Amino acid sequence: MVMKEELSILVQAQYPLIYLVTSEEERAEQTIDALAQMKPTRKVFIWTVTHGIVEYGQPRNVTQHNTVSPEAAVEWVIRQRDPGIFVFKDLHPFIDSPAVTRWLRDAIASFKDTQRTIILMSPVQTVPIELEKEVIVLDYPLPDMAELNQVLSQQLELSRTRRVTTEAREKLLKAALGLTRDEAEKVYRKAQVTSGRLTEAEVDIVLSEKKQLIRRNGILEYIEEDETLDSVGGLEELKHWLRQRSNAFTERAREYGLPQPKGMMILGVPGCGKSLIAKTTSRLWGLPLLRLDMGRVYDGSMVGRSEANLRNALRTAESISPAILFIDEIDKAFAGSTGSADSDGGTSSRIFGSFLTWMQEKTSPVFVMATANRVERLPGEFLRKGRFDEIFFVDLPSSDERKEIFGIHLAKRREDISRFDLDQLVMVCDGFSGAEIEQALVAAMYEAFAQDREFTQLDIIASIRATLPLSKTMHEQVTALRDWARQRARPAASSVAEYQRLEF
Ligand SMILES: Nc1ncnc2c1ncn2[C@@H]1O[C@H](COP(=O)(O)OP(=O)(O)O)[C@@H](O)[C@H]1O
Ligand SMILES: [Mg+2]
Incomplete structure (x- = not known):
């Protein structure tokens, strides 16, 4: 797995401080322990606020004396001389304290040229500015198919349903993608309890449970749209573009040498079918549609919380991929970010930055489908060539x-x-939409x-x-939008010639 390799490289390259974002402590610990076994072998110690420092695998009462306080624990780590990995599990509530930050910086300095690494493990990412330059943040990925397969096999063994076709197995696994190991286990168990077996017929139970779980995270939402592309009138160019890419996420397309589509932006006049066509693409391409609610990403309660929310949501989307990530009215999310950059402590521009970085770097087949009504709110970087595969402008219908x-x-x-x-x-x-x-x-x-x-x-x-109609009551805005889009976006309707004729 890529992540394990990366972590192992960082440890071997003597990175002093790694921040591992995950809510799956057990899985992450196992990974860390496995890489500690590689030469030169290292001991693994785990710090918790309840037990202080305990060597991995030892009973909890075998604790190092007086290491319950975070400061004392880091101090203890500094005194160690042997190669080791020191995992701090509950440090994030304390990390903003000046003493803890100082001790961590001292630790980093004392680690120079030794085989020692501190790993901060936490479900949320909170890095104080003082440590930003020293720490490297990693997201621990959700289980892949192979790992889910272990979970499923266990469950099948317990239920003594051994005869499952390869196809059914694959479907059951795919249905659980995007869940943590514990969640997958629960979902399989529930399907098993509900119908007394675990076969292809239970895939729907697993899927609906997964939707529940995704709903609970509150930021991503599974959308099921019954309408098809045929219920959208006009927008022929856009439809053509979408139809052409119906099989863009198949193995065949990769073999053919095609790159994976990254995403599209649909700009335009309100009420002209932007959201509708985005939703129907899910059916057309046969991919799940996940709506990302940017408004809910924001969380002022804790520093770094919003970023963590976004990363979590993107991670879930990636693990369900191939999928369409639908961000409706993305301009609203940036309403506060332009002009008054400091109104929210720069959160929206940071969020926006991490989103763009993710878009740039993502290799997983998550197709971003964003819509916007108000272009002047969108940061310029967003619309730069190459971010999206295409930017379409949806005008009033001819x-x-x-x-x-x-x-x-x-x-x-x-x-x-x-x-x-x-x-x-x-x-x-x-002039009607x-x-x-x-x-x-x-x-x-x-x-x-x-x-x-x-x-x-x-x-x-x-x-x-x-x-x-809006085109009359908000004539100026609509005209401005059209003028703007004419130069920068591709018309969603039939041809450029007709598009330019469309004046009112
Ligand atoms: N081109 C269109 N063809 C068919 N119905 C449309 C079209 N444009 C808008 N509608 C109707 O108006 C509703 C709202 O449109 P919507 O897609 O939400 O507009 P937008 O997202 O561009 O503001 C749609 O659900 C649909 O019923
Ligand atoms: Mg809309």
């Missing part, structure tokens, strides 16, 4: 597109729509329903006439 949108929404509500004259409707709703078209239609239906009759062409026209 008359042909409006016709399609009307067709789609009428057909959703009535089986036979031949009584409607779509061309006439399209004429009266010039898709959402406004839908709303006008629904309003017309309410009107007729209240009078206990079927709705008609005239009802719709009346309803359209009564609507003041």
Whole structure:
């Protein structure tokens, strides 16, 4: 595993201080112990706030004297001469204390040219500024398929369901990707208890449990969208682009020599189908859709908490990959970051920085699909060429597109729509967004329903006439957005020629 190798290289290269972010202490300890066995062998000591320093594998009462206080523990570590790895498990609440920081810096200085390393293990990343230059932060990855396979095998053995097809096994494993080892164990056990066996039929139980668990973390959300690409009117260029990449995450595409798509940004006028088309891509590509709520990433309660939230969410997304990471209205997350950089202590620009770094460096097949309504809020780096594979601009629908949108929404509500004259409707709703078209239609239906009759062409026209579209009420903003996007983004509708004709 890459992570184990990295950790082992750092230890052997005598990095004095490593910060390991994980909530899975047991797994991480096992990894550390395994690498301590390599030459030159090192002893492993674990510090907890309850027992002080205990040698790994020893009973907890075999503690080093008077090492419960963090300062004393670090001091003890400094006095050691033999090669060792010193794991501190509960240090993060104390790490901001000046004494602890000082002791850690002293330790780092005293480690020079010795085989000693301190590993700070914590579910959250909190590094004081004084240590920022000295510490290297690593994320301990969630279990991979091979490791989950051990968990599953154990569970199968316990339940004595030994005969599982290779296919069923693979599906059960894939369904648990993204969970910690403990969570996977629980989920398999629950599936087993629920239906008395663990076969392909139980994959759904595992999946729905996983969705529950992901929901509990509160930042990522599993979205199931029933609509398909066909329920989006217009946006032909964008649809074409998406269809072309339907198999972009397959092994075949890699063998062909294609790079993995990184992500796309959809900018544009509100209510024109940005969110809708992003959601339907999940079906089109057959990949799970995970919504990342940037608003919930922010947490002012503790320094570094927001970053940890983001990293956790991204890590979960990676472990479920291939997947689509949907960040709707990403501009909102940066509302506070431009102009008033210090309004939140720089948190949003830090978050934004770590997100960009992640996008830049990620190798796992997580496709980022971001939408934005207000481009002026987005930091310039975001839109620089190469960040996203493509930046699309979704404009107000053209008359042909409006016709399609009307067709789609009428057909959703009535089986036979031949009584409607779509061309006439399209004429009266010039400047309407898709959402406004839908709303006008629904309003017309309410009107007729209240009078206990079927709705008609005239009802719709009346309803359209009564609507003041955003393109009129916010004319300036919409025009500015279009001017801006014209130079920087690719139009989502059919052709550039038609796009430039679209003035109002
Ligand atoms: N191009 C379109 N085709 C069909 N329906 C649309 C279209 N654009 C908007 N709608 C309708 O309006 C709703 C809101 O659109 P949405 O995708 O949320 O807009 P945006 O994200 O661009 O603000 C959609 O769920 C859909 O019902
Ligand atoms: Mg939207």
